[in-house]
Amino acid sequence: MQTSTASNDMAATEAQGKKRKPRGDWIPTNYDLRDTWFPVSHSRDVTSRPIRRIIHAQPYFLWREGGQPMASEFHPTQLQSMMGAASALTGGSGLYPVVERYGYVWAWYGNPDNADQQLLPHIPFLPLDGDIPGYTQRTVRFDAASALSVENLLDLTHADFLHANTIGDGISESDVVEVEWTSETVTRTRIVTQKSVAPIMRWVGGVRAKYQDFRAVLHVHLRSNVCISYPRFRPGYDVPNLQPFLPVGKHRSRCDVTFNTTAAPSPFRYLMPRINYIIQPQDNSVVRPQNQRYFEQPEQRDLHSRFDAPGTRYRLLMEKLAKRQREGDFSYGSDADPGRDIAALLGMDG
Amino acid sequence: MSSSAWWASALSEAVNGERPLPVVYDGEELVLFRNTKGQALALEDRCPHRRVPLALGCVVGDAVQCGYHGWIFDGTTGACTAIPNLHADERVPPRYAARAYPVAEQNGFVHVWLGDGEPSDSLPAASYQPRGREFTGSAVVSLQHDEYLAVMLDGPECLIDFEGVKITDFFLGDPIRRENHLVLDRGAVWTTQLLPANFVVDYPLILRTSVPLVGGDIRVDLLTAEERLICSVFVASGANRRRTTSLCWRGFMHDHDVEGAPLRWRAMRAARRPPFTVSSEIDGAQIAALLVAPSRDLTVLRQQSRIPATAAV
Structure with missing residues (x-):
C-alpha cells in the first residue's frame, strides 16, 4: 500500500503539473x-x-x-x-x-x-447475515455517473462548504488528510481537531460541546464503487456507513446506503440514516450540471488544489485500472486483496 | 466561425450584487453580477476547478464564489483570488482563472463582448432611446435563434403582439439593408375597424421590424401611416442551449397623440396597460405554416456577415 499526506505547497503542485506530459482530462462517465x-x-x-x-x-x-x-x-x-x-x-x-x-x-x-x-469486500461494521434494523437502510439517487459520485464523496472541502448546515463548516484547529492506495482501492483518512460540532450532532445527537475532534476514514473499492466509511466523532458517536454507488449508465447512479447507527442514542440513530435526503439534493444541484460538462470537449483541464489529493489519486487509479482492462487484463494485482480485514484500517479498534 | 459582436444579454435591473445571474447568448454560458461599485461583470458560467456553474454560488464583494468548493473568482479579471482553507502563506497559482468577458451597459441592457479581438465602441442598444415608462421582460423560447430572426421578418405576429393591432402579412416592399440590419415594413390595422384588413385601401399603421445581420438586437416599431412612432420595442436575442433562444426586451410608448386610434386603445393606454406582449410561448403550428419570404435575404446576408474566428484575432 502506498501513502501520501496533503502538502501545503500549492506552487509545488503547480510545478509538478508543468513537468508532466500533457494528457487528456479525466472523463468520469467512461468507466x-x-x-x-x-x-x-x-x-x-x-x-x-x-x-x-x-x-x-x-x-x-x-x-x-x-x-x-x-x-x-x-x-x-x-x-x-x-x-x-x-x-x-x-x-x-x-x-x-x-x-x-x-x-x-x-x-x-x-x-x-x-x-x-x-x-x-470486507465490511467490519455490518453483520455478515445482514441482521440489522430497517431504519439503517435508505436508497438515494445521484444525477451523476458513479465515478463522479464517488469523487464527490472523497472530496473534503465541498462538504465543509455545500453541506455546512448539516455536517458543519471547515473551521478547525488542525486538519490533516492522508491518502493510501492499492491498485484496487483508495483510502482517505481525515483527522480534524477542534472542529465546530456538526449541526446534526448538536441538535439531534445532543452533543453540547462547542468543538469536537473527528477521524473519518473512507475506503473505496475502485471497480465496484463500494465506499466504506467510518467517521468517529469525539465527543459524539461513530457513524459507520456503506455507500455503494451502482453505475446506472453514464448519467446516473443509485446508492443503497446503510448507516449502522445502532450504537448511537435515539433520535440520532433514526435520523442520521435519513440525512442523505438532505445531502443528496445539495450534491445533485452541483454534480448534475457537472456530469453533463464532462461530455463536452474541454478547452481547459480541471484545476486542482491540495485539498483534492484524494480525488486526484482516485482519478489516477481509475485511469490505470481502466487502461489495464481495455488491454484485456481483468485480474486483480498482487497488492489487491478486496476481502482483507480492514477493521484496523478504518480505525475501529482505536 | 464567430459573429464578433457585443450581445445585449440581460436587463440592467436583472443583474445585481447579491445573486449571480446565469444567461446564455450566442451559445456561451455566462454568469452576470455587479461589484461593490455597481459595475456589471461577466464570467464564463463554469468553475475551472470542477466545471460547476458559478451561477450556483454567490456574489462576494467584487467577485463570485463557486457554490461547490468556495473558490472565489474576481469579476473583472476572472482570476481565482481565494481557495477556502488555504494557509496564509499559500498562494493560488496565477493561471487559475475563469474566463472573463468585457462588459458594457447602456440604455437598460448589459452587453457582453463574445467576439474575438478588441471590443468595438458601438453597442447594440445605443439606438434604443427610451422615454417615459418602459415595459420589460425576459424569456427563453423554443425556437432556434436563426429561425427566431427569420420569423421576425416572415411573421412577427407569431412572436410579438401589439394590443388592439392586427399585423398583416402584406410586406411593403422587400427588406432594405440599413448598416447591419435588414429592415422590413408591413401593413397593420386597428382590430376595432369594421372592414377586414383585405378591404383597406391604405393601411393606417405600419409595423417595422429591424433584424440584425450580426448579433441579436431586434427592433420592432409600430408607426402611423404618417411614419410617426407609436411604440418601440428592443428585443435582445441570442442562441441558448438545445436550439432555444434567449430573449430580454424593453419597450415604450412615444409621447404624442395617435390620430385615429380607437377609443378602447386610448383607454387601455390611459390605464397603463402594456401596449405589447413578446411571446414567451411560441405556437409551432403557426410557425410551420409561415411562408419563407423576406427571410431568404436574411439567411444569405447573415451567413456572409459572419467573421472567421482566425481572421478576427
Whole structure:
C-alpha cells in the first residue's frame, strides 16, 4: 500500500503539473470496469416478486426462489424463452453469480467464470447475515455517473462548504488528510481537531460541546464503487456507513446506503440514516450540471488544489485500472486483496 | 466561425450584487453580477476547478464564489483570488482563472463582448432611446435563434403582439439593408375597424421590424401611416442551449397623440396597460405554416456577415 499526506505547497503542485506530459482530462462517465461484485440491492428489497436493477446498460432482475436470491438478465417469466439471447456476462445461462452478505444481494458483473466470493469486500461494521434494523437502510439517487459520485464523496472541502448546515463548516484547529492506495482501492483518512460540532450532532445527537475532534476514514473499492466509511466523532458517536454507488449508465447512479447507527442514542440513530435526503439534493444541484460538462470537449483541464489529493489519486487509479482492462487484463494485482480485514484500517479498534 | 459582436444579454435591473445571474447568448454560458461599485461583470458560467456553474454560488464583494468548493473568482479579471482553507502563506497559482468577458451597459441592457479581438465602441442598444415608462421582460423560447430572426421578418405576429393591432402579412416592399440590419415594413390595422384588413385601401399603421445581420438586437416599431412612432420595442436575442433562444426586451410608448386610434386603445393606454406582449410561448403550428419570404435575404446576408474566428484575432 502506498501513502501520501496533503502538502501545503500549492506552487509545488503547480510545478509538478508543468513537468508532466500533457494528457487528456479525466472523463468520469467512461468507466465500465468488470469482474467485480456489485451490491445491487438491499436484501430486504429482494422478495419472490422480481425487481429490476441496472449496472451500466445491463439489466439485473432480482428475486427469491426458496428464500435464495436469484439474479438474471431477463425477467424470470421470460428466462427460458430468452435463454438464447443471453450475454457473455451470464455465460449464456441468463443467470448471474449472486451471493447475499451484509444485508445486500451482491451480483457479479464480468466474466462469470471469474466470480469468486473471496473478492467480496470486507465490511467490519455490518453483520455478515445482514441482521440489522430497517431504519439503517435508505436508497438515494445521484444525477451523476458513479465515478463522479464517488469523487464527490472523497472530496473534503465541498462538504465543509455545500453541506455546512448539516455536517458543519471547515473551521478547525488542525486538519490533516492522508491518502493510501492499492491498485484496487483508495483510502482517505481525515483527522480534524477542534472542529465546530456538526449541526446534526448538536441538535439531534445532543452533543453540547462547542468543538469536537473527528477521524473519518473512507475506503473505496475502485471497480465496484463500494465506499466504506467510518467517521468517529469525539465527543459524539461513530457513524459507520456503506455507500455503494451502482453505475446506472453514464448519467446516473443509485446508492443503497446503510448507516449502522445502532450504537448511537435515539433520535440520532433514526435520523442520521435519513440525512442523505438532505445531502443528496445539495450534491445533485452541483454534480448534475457537472456530469453533463464532462461530455463536452474541454478547452481547459480541471484545476486542482491540495485539498483534492484524494480525488486526484482516485482519478489516477481509475485511469490505470481502466487502461489495464481495455488491454484485456481483468485480474486483480498482487497488492489487491478486496476481502482483507480492514477493521484496523478504518480505525475501529482505536 | 464567430459573429464578433457585443450581445445585449440581460436587463440592467436583472443583474445585481447579491445573486449571480446565469444567461446564455450566442451559445456561451455566462454568469452576470455587479461589484461593490455597481459595475456589471461577466464570467464564463463554469468553475475551472470542477466545471460547476458559478451561477450556483454567490456574489462576494467584487467577485463570485463557486457554490461547490468556495473558490472565489474576481469579476473583472476572472482570476481565482481565494481557495477556502488555504494557509496564509499559500498562494493560488496565477493561471487559475475563469474566463472573463468585457462588459458594457447602456440604455437598460448589459452587453457582453463574445467576439474575438478588441471590443468595438458601438453597442447594440445605443439606438434604443427610451422615454417615459418602459415595459420589460425576459424569456427563453423554443425556437432556434436563426429561425427566431427569420420569423421576425416572415411573421412577427407569431412572436410579438401589439394590443388592439392586427399585423398583416402584406410586406411593403422587400427588406432594405440599413448598416447591419435588414429592415422590413408591413401593413397593420386597428382590430376595432369594421372592414377586414383585405378591404383597406391604405393601411393606417405600419409595423417595422429591424433584424440584425450580426448579433441579436431586434427592433420592432409600430408607426402611423404618417411614419410617426407609436411604440418601440428592443428585443435582445441570442442562441441558448438545445436550439432555444434567449430573449430580454424593453419597450415604450412615444409621447404624442395617435390620430385615429380607437377609443378602447386610448383607454387601455390611459390605464397603463402594456401596449405589447413578446411571446414567451411560441405556437409551432403557426410557425410551420409561415411562408419563407423576406427571410431568404436574411439567411444569405447573415451567413456572409459572419467573421472567421482566425481572421478576427
